[in-house]
Structure formats: structure tokens, C-alpha cells
Amino acid sequence: MVVTGFHSIEEKIRASKGKDKAYAPAGLKLYYSKPGPRVKKILAAAKEAGIPAIQSDDKKLDTLVAGLDETLRDHRGLVMEIEGGEKQTANIVDFDSWIKTHSGDLPENKNRLIVVILDSVTDPHNVGAIIRSCDQFGAALVVLPEHNSASDIAGNEVIGRTSAGASAWVPVAIVNNLVRAAEQLKNAGFWIYGADAGGENCRKIEFAQKSVIIMGSEGTGIAQLLEKQCDTIVSIPTCGKIDSLNVSVAAGVLLYELSK
Structure with missing residues (x-):
């Protein structure tokens, strides 16, 4: 699964650091191109959470988001990739x-x-x-x-x-x-x-x-x-x-x- 949008990526990083780690997304990885101030802040939070970040170029990021809805393809230089893991999140309740x-x-x-x-x-x-x-x-x-x-x-x-x-x-x-x-x-x-x-x-x-x-x-x-x-x-x-x-x-x- 591929995630774009600064807010969404930040929340998944926060969830991976939270107390309910059994419900946090697994296999998180970030790809970024030229980082601006906001991206640098997100990358710092990812580093603290132990999430790897790989510097690439916009062409690579464009390829990653190609299968998303058109409204989600504007990655703004940052993409999160989630491999495997449990899709259920901690806020889904019985x-x-x-x-x-x-x-x-x-x-x-x-x-x-x-x-x-x-x-x-x-x-x-x-x-x-x-x-x-x-x-x-x-x-x-x-x-x-x-x-x-x-x-x-x-x-x-x-x-x-x-x-x-x-x-x-x-x-x-x-x-x-x-x-x-x-x-x-x-x-x-x-x-x-x-x-x-x-x-x-x-x-x-x-x-x-x-x-x-x-x-x-x-x-x-x-x-x-x-x-x-x-x-x-x-x-x-x-x-x-x-x-x-x-x-x-x-x-x-x-x-x-x-x-x-």
C-alpha cells in the first residue's frame, strides 16, 4: 500500500510509536526527493520511530503513486510504502x-x-x-x-x-x-x-x-x-x-x- 499526504503519513508514524503497536502498520518505509522544512520534520519523526527513509527522485515517487486515485498522486516529494502487516488499526472498535x-x-x-x-x-x-x-x-x-x-x-x-x-x-x-x-x-x-x-x-x-x-x-x-x-x-x-x-x-x- 502507498500513502501520500503529509497529515496521513505523520499519523501513521505516530501510530507506529504509540502504545498499541500491535495495531500499527508494519513494514513502513519512506521515499523522499528534495526535502523542504515540512518533509525534514516528518523524516526526523520517522527516524525516531525507526522507520527507514530512502532519498530518491520525483520520477521514482511518481512511479510509486501511479496506481493511486488521481487526487492522491500529488506526493509533494514524500511517499510512504507499507508492505504486509495488519491493516486493522487501533481505532477500529468492536x-x-x-x-x-x-x-x-x-x-x-x-x-x-x-x-x-x-x-x-x-x-x-x-x-x-x-x-x-x-x-x-x-x-x-x-x-x-x-x-x-x-x-x-x-x-x-x-x-x-x-x-x-x-x-x-x-x-x-x-x-x-x-x-x-x-x-x-x-x-x-x-x-x-x-x-x-x-x-x-x-x-x-x-x-x-x-x-x-x-x-x-x-x-x-x-x-x-x-x-x-x-x-x-x-x-x-x-x-x-x-x-x-x-x-x-x-x-x-x-x-x-x-x-x-
């Missing part, structure tokens, strides 16, 4: 275990617990951007369905780059059935909010301490059976001439409202 840990009332020092469910959000750019917002606004978990979504968090470098590296840290659970997951969250004391046009104004809602936001596909919205699990449908008041916000932008707005 949903059932997470629920057991977070059932019941919140501790006194915790004023809110936020979970984000993504239903049929298949564009990895959107998933990455939402995960980045989850990191910034303190969401405790992102839940993705195993099928019909961009759920390859460990191996999808579009997600890693769009999230600015947050996909290596924000807890993510991959589940077989989102409806069952929503039911489990409700039983654990969470209030379920579905994001959709025509719902209650999010600015007027007093969100529950344990809140779940469900974001649906831009084309079809939230699946009918999953929408039935929602306690409240919420919407973002807008004044534009088009009918809706991009799903990642909408998620960021709602997460901001929840974090206030």
Missing part, C-alpha cells in the same frame, strides 16, 4: 463491546457523548471529511455499515487524506446491520436524531447528553427502517437557492451544534 462500556449514565465530568451513524455514504471524500469533523468536535464513535459504504478505513487513502489523518484516531465501528446498531444505542440510553430536510430546526433543539446523529445518503437520505428508529428528525436552516448541503458539511454543522 461495536458490541463499545456499547457495554458506554451504557448507563454519563460520568459527572462528561457533559455529552456523541455517536455518528453514516447510512449509505459511499463517497470516501465525504466519509473522510465527516471523520475529520468528528475529531474536531469530540464525537466518541463513528458507525459504518459493512456494505454499501466507504468503510475501508485502514486501507482507503482517500479517507485518510481527506480526514487529515483523523481516520487513524477517531473510533470507528463497522456493523452488519445499522437498524440493530441503532436499537442497541437506544437501549443504552442514547437519543437518536436523524438528519433530513423538513425536520425540527437544530438550533431550537436541546440535544440529549447521549446523542446519535444519523446522516443518510445525499441521493436517498436515511433508509426507511433506520428512520423509524429515530426519536427526532432534525434539519439545518438554510437560505440558499439549492435544496441541501453536502452531507459532510451538514454533519459538521450538526456536530458543532451538539458540541456547544
Whole structure:
């Protein structure tokens, strides 16, 4: 696997130095051309982590990234290569275990617990951007369905780059059935909010301490059976001439409202 993007590379280096080394990517190697200040900083961190770095030229780096999505080929003089190793990362969690840990009332020092469910959000750019917002606004978990979504968090470098590296840290659970997951969250004391046009104004809602936001596909919205699990449908008041916000932008707005 080949990785580009300074943020993504830095996060993989940090993960290799972390306490959960069993989950860190194995076989890391850096290739660089003429290093600027940012690349030199990354190379220093790699040296400290024991990751080899090989100086090469842009032609070699261009060859390494040739098989990537076009948006990821701008290597800016630095490429990470990962050979073998476990793709599972430390932030991929077991949903059932997470629920057991977070059932019941919140501790006194915790004023809110936020979970984000993504239903049929298949564009990895959107998933990455939402995960980045989850990191910034303190969401405790992102839940993705195993099928019909961009759920390859460990191996999808579009997600890693769009999230600015947050996909290596924000807890993510991959589940077989989102409806069952929503039911489990409700039983654990969470209030379920579905994001959709025509719902209650999010600015007027007093969100529950344990809140779940469900974001649906831009084309079809939230699946009918999953929408039935929602306690409240919420919407973002807008004044534009088009009918809706991009799903990642909408998620960021709602997460901001929840974090206030």
C-alpha cells in the first residue's frame, strides 16, 4: 500500500510509536526527493520511530503513486510504502463491546457523548471529511455499515487524506446491520436524531447528553427502517437557492451544534 499526504503519513508514524503497536502498520518505509522544512520534520519523526527513509527522485515517487486515485498522486516529494502487516488499526472498535462500556449514565465530568451513524455514504471524500469533523468536535464513535459504504478505513487513502489523518484516531465501528446498531444505542440510553430536510430546526433543539446523529445518503437520505428508529428528525436552516448541503458539511454543522 502507498500513502501520500503529509497529515496521513505523520499519523501513521505516530501510530507506529504509540502504545498499541500491535495495531500499527508494519513494514513502513519512506521515499523522499528534495526535502523542504515540512518533509525534514516528518523524516526526523520517522527516524525516531525507526522507520527507514530512502532519498530518491520525483520520477521514482511518481512511479510509486501511479496506481493511486488521481487526487492522491500529488506526493509533494514524500511517499510512504507499507508492505504486509495488519491493516486493522487501533481505532477500529468492536461495536458490541463499545456499547457495554458506554451504557448507563454519563460520568459527572462528561457533559455529552456523541455517536455518528453514516447510512449509505459511499463517497470516501465525504466519509473522510465527516471523520475529520468528528475529531474536531469530540464525537466518541463513528458507525459504518459493512456494505454499501466507504468503510475501508485502514486501507482507503482517500479517507485518510481527506480526514487529515483523523481516520487513524477517531473510533470507528463497522456493523452488519445499522437498524440493530441503532436499537442497541437506544437501549443504552442514547437519543437518536436523524438528519433530513423538513425536520425540527437544530438550533431550537436541546440535544440529549447521549446523542446519535444519523446522516443518510445525499441521493436517498436515511433508509426507511433506520428512520423509524429515530426519536427526532432534525434539519439545518438554510437560505440558499439549492435544496441541501453536502452531507459532510451538514454533519459538521450538526456536530458543532451538539458540541456547544
